[in-house]
Amino acid sequence: MTATATLSSKFQISIPKAVRETQHWQAGQKFVFIPKSKGVLLMPAPRSEQLAGIAKGACTDGYRDRKDHY
Secondary structure, three states: OOOOOOOOOOOOOOOOHHHHHHHOOOOOOOEEEEEEOOEEEEEEOOOHHHHOOOOOOOOOOOOOOHHHOO
8 A cells, every 4th residue: 555645834734544454543542653764664552551561571781770880
């Protein structure tokens, strides 16, 4: 799918309907912008409940606490 949009004078872009429908994006949904080379990656921001348990079982060896720096 190829879709284009134009940046407005207020620096806003409307996401084409085909993209919104394919991705199941809704009005009011929050997004993050991740710089990538000469462009940007647009991703839905995860909700806090989606992040619960994400680090379960992570290795904490070598972890630096805030007290570890000057």
